[in-house]
Amino acid sequence: MLQTKATSPLLGAAQAAFLGGPVAINLASHDAALVPSIARAFGCRVSADRLEVVVFLSQPRSRRILDDLAAGAPIAAVFSRPATHVTLQLKAAGARIQRLTEGDREIMLACGAAFIAEIMALGYSENFSRALMAPAGDDAVGVAFTPEAVFEQTPGPKAGMRLEPKP
Amino acid sequence: MTPPTLRSLRRCFEGAVPATIATCAADGMPNVAKLSHVHFVDDEHVALSYQFFNKTRENILLNHLATVEVVDPVSAAHYCLQVEYLRTETAGPLFAYMKARLAAIASHSGMSKVFRLLGSDIYRVLEVVAVSGNVDADTPPRANLLSGLRACQAVLAGCADLARLLDTLLEGLERHWDICHSMLLMADPDGKRLYTVASRGYAESGVGSEVYMGEGIVGVAAGERTPIRIGYAVQEYRYSHATRERFAASVDGYALETEIPFPGLAEAGSQLAVPLLLGGRLLGVLLVESAEEQRFTFEDEDALVVLSGQLVMCIDYLSRSADLPLEPAAPASSSPPTAASQGAPVLIRHFPADHSVFVDNDYLIKGVAGAIIWKLLREHMVAGRSEFTNRELRLDTTLGLPDITDNLDARLILLQRRLAERCSFIAIEKTGRGRFRLNVSRPLQLSVAAPH
Structure with a gap:
């Protein structure tokens, strides 16, 4: 069972920093018939108290999942760093859709640029890398949620392990 | 807009960009995970690699519906596949092919000790949706592939004997397809090994060298009767001395030709092995290689499978004509x-x-x-x-x-x-x-x- 109300952050400082780094971010939710919806997010910020995570979605590319989240469905978000395969998954019983606030667009663009540099260093072409992150300039919304469970998801023996709060 | 067909997305299934899968637990909590590759099976099915018993697997065994997002490695366009889990295969051609491809991806990404295929999960694709805002990349089709295929097969029919036929094929691959390293192995009727009869592009021809059925990329392609295409060097599919010795030790006292070294590239970045099948009978294997990584695409694979079909027909025709009456002997051409x-x-x-x-x-x-x-x-x-x-x-x-x-x-x-x-x-x-x-x-x- 997930915790219903978090009062102290599940995310440690290093984890929070990881979420804002050069990571691929993918979200999932579902509709009333439990058909999963999926979308890529473009950047992330974590509140100073690490209780809230906001990820940014391109509106035109994410209609289904935004509908599902607006209807109150739960959310899962996976953050994976291409160079190291280090992966974390966060889950919450629900999420709030909000307009971008001041500085959000800059975060989206900076996260996009960092991700482009990361994957180009791995050998992906510049054209591909830029096209992949181009939606960071789309009409966008923030999806805010309070992580109620954090899972280690780096491929290997510990994948899937639920992580306990860290200082 | 017409929805894309699964076949039109084949570039997304090359394993170049990780895919993502979303599933739902019984209590409705979603799960989202990265996938190392999605395998195109046919127009209605894909297969995913089952490597660990994880949350994704737990979920799909309960709720068979999942959504997979794949990415075009050229345009970065995203596509969502709504899929339904059908079954898991743990042996056979599809499993062998996916195992080889996974090994290549693992080797390339430094995950060889982690990635191991336990099964091929087969999914029916219920719907394919292009994520809106996708931009098509300007990628003209490889027009020379089809004309190369035509040019290669046109000359096969004129070959009057097997030696000429095999050499003509390998020459054609170099000339029309820019495939400079290739070899042909024939299956020994004992069903246990294949022997090299022709090769092109190697310092030593390796003619006469043998590989076991099941050993390396040629042996797996032969044993499972499936093409195998890998885009990165993989230790366990190579014919290194150490691998061969280990493999030979695992096969019951059966003397293999090991005096003659196998001719393959020591540092092959890409390999594609195509079994030569006459009906259900395995005649041999065509192997092409390149030092370049990701050299061969699914289009090369399709075209080589077609060309191999033509080659098999020619081999069969020549072996039947061997039963025709003898031709008179030609006069001696060399020293008496x-x-x-x-x-x-x-x-x-x-x-x-x-x-x-x-x-x-x-x-x-x-x-x-x-x-x-x-x-x-x-x-x-x-x-x-x-x-x-x-x-x-x-x-x-x-x-x-x-x-x-x-x-x-x-x-x-x-x-x-x-x-x-x-x-x-x-x-x-x-x-x-x-x-x-x-x-x-x-x-x-x-x-x-x-x-x-």
Whole structure:
């Protein structure tokens, strides 16, 4: 069972920093018939108290999942760093859709640029890398949620392990 | 807008960009995970690799519906596939192919110790949706692929014998397809090994070298009767000395030709092995290689499978025409056999246990080809014969030809080429359909070696 109300952050400082780094971010939710919806997010910020995570979605590319989240469905978000395969998954019983606030667009663009540099260093072409992150300039919304469970998801023996709060 | 077909997304299934899968637990909590690759099965099915028993797997066994997002590696366009889990395969051609591809991806990404295929999960694709805002990349189709295929197959039909056919094919691959490293192996009817009869682009031809069924990329493609294409070097699919020894040790006391090294590239970045199938019968394997990573696409695979189909028809046609009446022998084209009296005799030793033949203490060949050359040399010495027919070899039970399905022509090609590479004074010359001549230009001394 997930915790219903978090009062102290599940995310440690290093984890929070990881979420804002050069990571691929993918979200999932579902509709009333439990058909999963999926979308890529473009950047992330974590509140100073690490209780809230906001990820940014391109509106035109994410209609289904935004509908599902607006209807109150739960959310899962996976953050994976291409160079190291280090992966974390966060889950919450629900999420709030909000307009971008001041500085959000800059975060989206900076996260996009960092991700482009990361994957180009791995050998992906510049054209591909830029096209992949181009939606960071789309009409966008923030999806805010309070992580109620954090899972280690780096491929290997510990994948899937639920992580306990860290200082 | 018409929804894209699964087939039109095949570039997304090359494993170049990780995909993502979303599933739902019984309590409705979603789960989202990265996938190393999504395998295109056919127009309605994909297969995903099952590597760990994780949340994704737990979820799909309960709620069969999942959504997979794939990314085009050129345009970065995203597509969502709504899929339904059907079953898991843990053996067979699809499993073998996915295992090889996963090993290549793992090796490339430094995850060899982590990624291991436990099963191929087959999903039906219910819906394909292009994520809105996708921008098509300006990628003209490889127009030269189809014309290259046409050019390659056009010349096959004109080949009057197997040696010419195989060489023409490999030349055509280089000329029309820019595939500069290739080889053809024929299946031994014993079902346990394949032997190299032709190659192109290697320092040593490797003709006569053998691989076990199941060993390396050729052996797996042969054993599972499936093409296998990998875009990165993978240790376990290579024919390194260490791997071969380990593999040989796992197969019951069956002597493999290991004296002749396998000709493949030591540092192949890409490999594609295509089985040559006549109905359900395996004739051999075509292997192409490149030092470049990701050199061969699914389009190359499709085209090579088509070309191999044509090749098989030609091989079958030639082997049937071998049963036609003999052509009259052509006149001798090279030095007459009387030249054999020149110089000191060369010692030719034969070991009956494995039919290995040594020329002046240098290894020449063994197995069926060894038995054939020994018979020819004996007849030459005892009866002074130089002219022979395929038919008499086929009828000679002492040669141990496995059965009538054996491609005797392929054995003779291998012997002829091995002699050309290793022995300047014994040559086999084809003199017409079903006929050949043994040219010996030095005196020989034949000796049967005592058992070890």
